[in-house]
Amino acid sequence: MGMTVLIIDDEDNARENIGLFLTAKGYAVIGAATLAEGRASLQRGDADVVLLDVQLPDGYGPNLLYETAAMPLRPPIILITAYGDIDMAVDAMKNGAHDFLTKPIQLNQLEKSIERAGEVVALRRELAHLRKSQQQKNQFIVGKSPIMHEVLTQAQKAAEKSVSVLITGDTGSGKEVLAKFIHANGPRAGKPFIAINCAAIQNTMLEAELFGFEAGAFTGAEKRKTGLMEVADGGVLFLDEIASMPVDIQAKLLRALEERAFRRVGGTAMIKIDVQIVAASNRPLATLIKEGQFREDLFYRLKVVDLHVPPLRERKIDIPELVGFFIRQYNGRQGCNVTNISPRALAALTAYDWPGNIRELSNAIERAMLFCDGETIELADLPSEVSKTAASD
Template sequence: MMTPNAHILVVEDDLSHGTILQALITGWGYRVSSAHNGLEAVEQVKAQPFDLILTDVRMAEMDGIEALKAIKAYNPAIPILIMTAYSNVASAVEAIKAGAYDYLTKPLDFDTLQLTIARALEHTSLKTENHSLKQRLQFDDQNIIGRSEPMRRLMEMIAMIAPSQATVLISGESGTGKELIAKAVHANSLRKEQPLVSINCAALSESLLESELFGHEKGAFTGADKRREGRFMEANQGTLFLDEIGEVSPLMQAKLLRAIQEQEIQRVGSNQTLTVDVRLIAATNRDLLADVEAGRFRQDLYYRLNVVTVESPPLRERSEDIPLLAMHFLVKFAERNRKTVKGFTPQAMDLLLKYPWPGNVRELENSVERGVILLSGEFISEKELPLSVSQCVEQPPAQRQEQPIQPLEQVEKQAIMVALATTAGNKTEAAKQLGITRKTLLAKLQK
């Protein structure tokens, strides 16, 4: 997929080869400039913006590696493709370590060159788009991790609804990060300078929940030795997050409805009505509409809460994010436990991708933490993973046959994801693991 108006700098000291490349790349629809050595390339990068740089390694005055380091120091976002001879692959490896996007061996395969340029520009475009989106979405000490389509839709939804005053209902399975979504909505709202107050409605009895939400007067019940402000008052001018709202009793549902409708509350043991200004975010892992139809949840409260609904996708529907999340948790727990952990073995990553994750991101986090704690080497293998994960595909033959057969394309996609994850994105090594050529891998990635 061609990026419109992309400006490419070709750095080549061989005049004839440079001319051929310029003509070829221009014919593909890109704007092209040229430089004859690394020094000239660095000067041009400082003088004007480029979307991509294609440079030879061996050049006079300043070679491609030196130019790469200088350009990356000036603008680390520019993708740089290195051209090198077969006999000088060591330089290409050095270039990748220094931050090159990829390398191509001479004589160039022009189909591969075109594909690699398109992928590099697409990758940069997506990074820019994600960065722009995340610039609009400010997070506290956590981040929503994921580049899959469900997560991109989720972040776009947060960006749209956060500035409004609408009540938000977040639905999704346990462990999908509903509280994190609530934090993101608040952090991007007009109330972000005011408090975000959270309460788990399932963790308290009906009487305690009422006291926690609305507060109580001194002497209102045994042990109430002083007046207490409730969560509504604590969240005044800010946001109140009610987690597991589906577990609230019918009586509390009625009291919540009044508080939401009238923006008024009464402390337990008081007849005084207090006005509050609170934006409400609620979350549930239940099917509230089914609960309404069954008479377990008030219909009027449901419609008050369900002004805007946000779906928190289960992990099995965004398996593309599993390697990202797994590595994020690995780094987090390796630092916490003061261990040197480099990654996952291919077999372990394959298991992580195949396991259905009924506990979602929370279960994945716990599994990686366990793996880091039990690890004595440098790579987490299937031995360090929980039995539920490591044995998820080790079923008796009869049982295995009952499982739905995945389309070949999906199986192939998973294998490529595993290979790229376990090689830290090194396409050459990933192709070796998969038993295919690098060119074939690039073609499959483009597809």
């Protein structure tokens, strides 16, 4: 996980020695010789973790704990003192200090303390992203079609080996659900699953979303922002509609994947990462390569395993099982008690070609359950474009 440690200490040798040790461990390090410098750095959002000396030329270090008490997501603060004042240590811990170390600092203890602080930082990053995206965990419904069983077998192998995966298929066919299946069934299951829709973000902002940026990197960048690739460290990064990614950002993504490291926009420190990339496209990348809109080297880097999810019209045998899944799902969400679907309604669902694929089927069942008066979904409860496919009496 890429983390920046802010060392607030007026002793140049202490900052340099600790900085060299932490840099060798893969951390980015910034220094401050005064309380004022450290305070300014915190306000800019530069730091993930703070090492804070107690005695500083312009004030008492622990005062920073009180000043930042109301700060949303205050970085973990580790106090360093030469005095070993137990009362002060207890007071500091009560006021939110993450840990307390005495000089001379034992580097192995420092490393352990920062690793524990890193766990807090990683948890916060993931929770912040989940709050924003409100992602829902859906199981992958295979159904009875042989083609989907083959897709699932390959997906399982890709999950176990933690390799890059390229998923192709029409819009709404379940590419993200398959990506979540890969995440849930591999060694990264306990780590983040971060999804980014490349088509939904302006090209000018996509690089910043992926890699993050440092304060002052561009106009309006007042505080440092953690990129989604960094948030996904140790887990899975799902790049949906990757065909929409500009060619210059494709080059930067390829470099990051090959080097397992990247720089934030406006930054100089290399951030080491370990992510499994699952990319998805509803457009033929081979055609885009010929047109010069997609890099061939990135294409082959992504498609270590190539999975194609067929449209629902080619796997209609799976519709009954999908309908059952959605009824159970929406019963829980809506507080309904729908337990059945009439033969005519199911026949209409099977006859319809579903241009919007599984997403459209899900929406149709959700709507039907809202209009359903009893325990059984009837033909009249379905959307008109679906119900009119039923054979007339």
